[in-house]
Amino acid sequence: MTQFSTEDLLDPPAYPSVGYAVLADQIGVVMRSFDDIVFVQAEAVVALEAVAASLAKPGLRVLNVVTSMYGDYFATWLRRGGADVENVVAKLGRPVELAAFQAALDAMEQVDVVVLVHGEAANGVLNPLPQIAEAAKARGALLVVDAVASIGAHPFEVQTLGIDIAVIGPQKGLGGPAGLSAISVSEAAWARIAEAPALRLSTLSLLDLKENWLDRGADALPGTPAPLEFWALDAALNRIDAEEDGxxxxxxxxxxxxxxxxxxxxxxxxxxxxxxxxxxxxxxxxxxxxxxxxxxxxxxxxxxxxxxxxxxxxxxxxxxxxxxxxxxxxxxxxxxxxxxxxxxxxxxxxxxxxxxxxxxxxxxxxxxxxxxxxxxx
Amino acid sequence: MTQFSTEDLLDPPAYPSVGYAVLADQIGVVMRSFDDIVFVQAEAVVALEAVAASLAKPGLRVLNVVTSMYGDYFATWLRRGGADVENVVAKLGRPVELAAFQAALDAMEQVDVVVLVHGEAANGVLNPLPQIAEAAKARGALLVVDAVASIGAHPFEVQTLGIDIAVIGPQKGLGGPAGLSAISVSEAAWARIAEAPALRLSTLSLLDLKENWLDRGADALPGTPAPLEFWALDAALNRIDAEEDGxxxxxxxxxxxxxxxxxxxxxxxxxxxxxxxxxxxxxxxxxxxxxxxxxxxxxxxxxxxxxxxxxxxxxxxxxxxxxxxxxxxxxxxxxxxxxxxxxxxxxxxxxxxxxxxxxxxxxxxxxxxxxxxxxxx
CATH class of the missing domain: 3.90.1150.10 (Aspartate Aminotransferase, domain 1)
Known part of the structure; x- marks a missing residue:
C-alpha cells in the first residue's frame, strides 16, 4: 500500500541518465514495438501535436479518421503545416465504419498517411485498428495511431500491425504519470519526417528528439527532464513488469x-x-x-x-x-x-x-x- | 526531513480544480506581479517558445538581448513567426553592456518588444534588469523577461519594473518541480498577443491558456494536468511561505x-x-x-x-x-x-x-x- 505526502515530492534525486534508454525499452515492450521510442516531456496531446507538426508539409495527402475532437485537432495541426487532409467522420460517439473508411481510402488517388485514434476516452469508442492498419498498409500509407486511451487496456502491437507512429501516455491504462508521453517511430516514419520542412529548435520537433537524444546514444535527455515524472514512469513500468504476464x-x-x-x-x-x-x-x-x-x-x-x-x-x-x-x-x-x-x-x-x-x-x-x-x- | 520512494509517486490524487488559482496567486506573490498568471504544463523552455510564438507577427520589431544560447533560441522562435529581430549580443559569458544596449535601442526607429534573460544559469551572468526595464519603458516597448534562472535568487519585481511578460520555472531558486512553468502577462501584453496571427489549438498558444482557463474562471486547467507536478509546486510554495520573510x-x-x-x-x-x-x-x-x-x-x-x-x-x-x-x-x-x-x-x-x-x-x-x-x- 502506498502513501501520498506532498512534502515527499520536494527535492527528488535526478533521474539517472542511463535510465532513460531502459525506460524506452520497457515502453517498447509494452507497445510490442521494435522501432525507436522517444519521450516527449509533456502530456500526450503535446506529443500528438508534435507528430502532426513534424510530418506536415504542403501536398502531403492524409486520410484522417475522426471519432472525437482529437481527430479534429489532428486535422488542424496537419493543415497548419500545409497538408491535404481528408477526414472520414464517424457518427457522433460511434466507431468509424469500415465501409466508410474503405470508400474514403478508395476515393483518394494517393494516400501518404492514415491517422487513427485507437480508443476514445471521450466517448468509449474502440476503433477497428487491425482492419484499418491492413487497409492502410495495402495502400502503402504511413500509419499514425493515437493509442493514449487504449494502451494497457487493449492488445496493442506496433510490430505486428505495422504501425509507423504510435503515441502513448502513461496516465491511463498503464497507471503512470501524466506529465510525459512516448512515441514509437518507424524508419519509414523518420524518412517521411525528414522530407517535411525541417521544424527544429521546437517543443514540437521530433527531429530534435532524434538528433539530441537518439543520435547521441540515448543518454541524458535534452532540456530539463522532470524527475518526478520519470521516477513515476519507472515505478509504473516496474509495477507492470511485476504482474504475472506483464x-x-x-x-x-x-x-x-x-x-x-x-x-x-x-x-x-x-x-x-x-x-x-x-x-x-x-x-x-x-x-x-x-x-x-x-x-x-x-x-x-x-x-x-x-x-x-x-x-x-x-x-x-x-x-x-x-x-x-x-x-x-x-x-x-x-x-x-x-x-x-x-x-x-x-x-x-x-x-x-x-x-x-x-x-x-x-x-x-x-x-x-x-x-x-x-x-x- | 523528507524521504523519497518511487512507489509513493504512483496513483496520486488529482490536484483539486480550485487549487490552481491559489497556486497562481502564490506565484504572483513570488514575482510581485498583479498581472494574470498562467501555467504552461511543461518545462520553462516550452513557456518561452510559447511566448515567442504567441507574440510574433510579420513586422513586429524586437530588440533581443543575447547573453547565452537562450537569447538565440528566442530570436529563432520570433523570426519563425515573421518578426524583425535585432540582437544585441554580449561578449561570451558576460552580461550585456548598458551602453551597447542603449545604442542598439537608439538605432531602432521603433521598438515594439525588448527581450532579456535576467539570470543565466549557463554562465553565471546576471543582466542589469532594472536599467534595461527603464530604457525599454522609455521607448514604450513591451518588456519580456526570462526569469527562470533568477526567480528565488534575486529580487524580481514584475509590478515595480513594469515587466509585461515574465517566464519562470519552479525548479531552480524556488526548489520546486521541473515539469511545469508559469507566465505573468500584463494587459498590454495580452493586447499585443491579440494582434498577432491567432495561434490556437496549440501547446504554444497563450491565447488558448487565456480563453480555456482564465476566461473560464481559472478553475480546472485544460488538458491533462500532471498531478505530481502541481502537488510538488504546492509543497514548494508552501515551504517558501513558511520562511520568516517568504x-x-x-x-x-x-x-x-x-x-x-x-x-x-x-x-x-x-x-x-x-x-x-x-x-x-x-x-x-x-x-x-x-x-x-x-x-x-x-x-x-x-x-x-x-x-x-x-x-x-x-x-x-x-x-x-x-x-x-x-x-x-x-x-x-x-x-x-x-x-x-x-x-x-x-x-x-x-x-x-x-x-x-x-x-x-x-x-x-x-x-x-x-x-x-x-x-x-
Missing part, C-alpha cells in the same frame, strides 16, 4: 472490468451505448442517457455512491451518454460495481425503471467467471 | 551563498569569472579555468569531494569557466564550502597555486557575517 495481465484486468460493466448494464435493462462489445473501450464504458432523463441530474445523482466515477461524455456527446470509468486502479470489482450501482440507482431515482439487484449479480458473475486475472480482491 | 528569505539565502562563494574564490587567489558582484548570478558562480588547465581535468578533479556540484559552462564558454552550483538546497554553508574547496583542491592538484585554507576561512566568515538568514546550520 502488460497482458493489465490488459486482461481492463477487459474483465469492461465485460463486467457491460454485463451489469444489460442486467439493469440498459443497452450499452456501443452495442458491439468488440467496438467498446475497456478504459471507460459509455452508458446511454435514456430519453426524458436530464443529463446533469443523472450525473449528479450518481455522486450518491462515493466509489463511483461517472462523468458526462465529451466532444458533442454530453447529452447522449455518461462514461463509467474503470481505468487503472479502477479496473477492479469494487469500482466497477460502484459504477454500475450508481448509474442504476441514479436512473431509478429519476423514474427510469432498472433492475439493480440483477446488475449486482451480473457484475459479480463476470468477475467469478474471470478468475484469477480479474480477482474480486 | 521569498525574501529564500533570495537572501542565495545571495549569501553567492557572497560566500565569491569570497572563497578570492581568498583562493582567484578572481571570479564575473568580477562585478552585482552582475553575478546567485544560483551558480562562474569560476575561471586558469590558463594551462585542461577543462575536463579540472571538472574531473572536483569530483574528489562528493558534496561539490561543479560543471562546465554551457553555450560556448565550456573552456572558459566552470559553474559552482548553489541553487535551492545547495544555497547553504556546507555545499558552498564543498564547491570552493573542491575547485581549489582541483586547481592545486593540477599545479595551480591556491590558498585553500584561506578560502575555508573566507566562506565561514561570510556565513558568520550573514547570520541569521544564511545560518551555518
Amino acid at each position: 502488460i497482458e495481465t493489465v490488459v486482461e484486468r481492463h477487459q474483465v472490468a469492461a465485460r463486467a460493466t457491460r454485463a451489469g448494464l444489460r442486467a439493469l435493462g440498459i443497452t450499452p451505448w456501443i452495442e458491439d462489445d468488440a467496438s467498446a473501450s475497456a478504459l471507460v464504458t459509455a452508458a446511454p442517457i435514456p430519453e426524458g432523463i436530464v443529463p446533469e441530474e443523472l450525473v449528479a445523482a450518481t455522486k450518491a455512491i462515493e466509489d463511483a466515477a461517472i462523468s458526462p461524455g465529451v466532444g458533442g456527446v454530453e447529452t447522449l451518454l455518461v462514461r463509467l470509468n474503470h481505468t487503472g486502479l479502477r479496473a477492479a470489482y469494487r469500482p466497477v460495481l460502484a459504477n454500475v450501482v450508481a448509474y442504476g440507482r441514479a436512473l431509478a431515482s429519476l423514474g427510469h425503471e432498472v433492475d439493480v439487484d440483477a446488475a449486482i449479480e451480473a457484475v459479480a458473475k463476470a468477475y467469478q467467471d474471470a478468475e484469477p486475472a480479474g480477482s474480486t480482491e | 521569498i525574501e528569505t529564500v533570495v537572501e539565502r542565495h545571495q549569501v551563498a553567492a557572497r560566500a562563494t565569491r569570497a572563497g574564490l578570492r581568498a583562493l587567489g582567484i578572481t571570479p569569472w564575473i568580477e562585478d558582484d552585482a552582475s553575478a548570478s546567485a544560483l551558480v558562480t562562474a569560476a575561471p579555468i586558469p590558463e594551462g588547465i585542461v577543462p575536463e581535468e579540472l571538472v574531473a578533479a572536483t569530483k574528489a569531494i562528493e558534496d561539490a556540484a561543479i560543471s562546465p559552462g554551457v553555450g560556448g564558454v565550456e573552456t572558459l569557466l566552470v559553474r559552482l552550483n548553489h541553487t535551492g538546497l545547495r544555497a547553504a554553508y556546507r555545499p558552498v564550502l564543498a564547491n570552493v574547496v573542491a575547485y581549489g583542491r582541483a586547481l592545486a592538484s593540477l599545479g595551480h597555486e591556491v590558498d585553500v585554507d584561506a578560502a575555508i576561512e573566507a566562506v565561514a566568515k561570510a556565513y558568520q557575517d550573514a547570520e541569521p538568514a544564511g545560518s551555518t546550520e
